Amino acid sequence: MPQASGATAEKSYPLLLHPDVLKKLETETANRYQTLRSVIDGLQFNPWPQGAEADEYSGPGFARLERDDIQPRTLFFYRVEDDRVTIIYYEERNFPRG
């Protein structure tokens, strides 16, 4: 299972954004748009940052990253492969997991 390293990897992973992610990004405010893009861009260099968890239930390479340092707290769901990271979904999280 991949471990969150928090370190910057040397390799770069090309990013592919799901069309719904692109559509949703367009509805964000300017500040949030820039913040979200910077989180997503960060995955190009390190797809397993601190806080990222493998989602084995969804299959090999799937991951969830919850960022509570941005407002509102946001969950990213993506797939990491050797030659690509696909950003599949993101959504704000305002309440504890129920």
Next chain:
Amino acid sequence: VKQSDNPVTLSEEDLEAALRLLAVEDVAEPDAVRGRDLVYSLFSSLGIGIFLVTLPLGLAVVWFNWIWGVALFVAAAGSLLLASLTATRAPERRTRRLRDSLVGSEIEEVASAVWAKREATSDRTLILILMGGAAVTIYGLIRLGFGLAESDQVDWLAVILIILPPLAFWTFFAWTEYREFQYFANVSTVRNRLETQVASGSNDREVALTPAEFEVVSRAETQHIERGIAEAMKSVAVTESQGYSVILAANVIELLPTLDFDTFYQIRQTIDGLQLDPRPEGARVLSSEAPETELLVEQAGAAITYRIDDENRQIVVVKITRNGWSDASS
């Protein structure tokens, strides 16, 4: 907002988020069992459960004891009638959910994923239990048939093996229907209460939720997210097979945050567009050893220079030139 045993006070922003969420959740599953449908759904489940028990039992028994066999057939017909008269879309919806949870996965993958996550109540766990139950029922039928053929005696253990799995499954199914009914009823109740309080015109927009109400809101958010992920997953394969993934060179990543928002946004939008169409109208190939393509982002007054790797469906954005076309353009 954190979970607590005490009433939870929502800020104005959290209240708005909760209302938005509950409104979406309230209509998220139009086929879900609501109101009086619950009674019909429970009778329908009961009917299907009895039918699945009595029909195979009747088929096995009728060869050796026709009175019992016919009695079981009558029970099967009666239960089928009960299921038909009280039919709701619940079994169809449940079946569809079970099927969707398997799409694109081999059964071994499902089993190992369920084991890895120790999932106790997921749809995929249910499928595994269902398959195990079906195997037990088939074994029970064979055992009953052999027992009757050899000694003309009913093997009661075989009968239990035949009855137990469908009974357990349909009882569990009815229970989950009831839980879902309860959940959607709670969503409506909490939503109505919050809306009433907001509509009362109180200046104080902060609202206190009981722990039970707060749990409903938390679950609504989790369900909303899981539903969104499941929906997006359906088109991941298409996205991955048709799209070009994009790498931004280090100098591009450094440059982007320094741009004013409008320029930043226009450039990002243009790069995003390359995912599906790496050669849009206006793109031109630069003459160099490693062919690069350049695309003008007129509104941003900038040009994006990138390499296209069709074989690996990748794009590398190597440079962003401000003030129009780069000097290297042909």
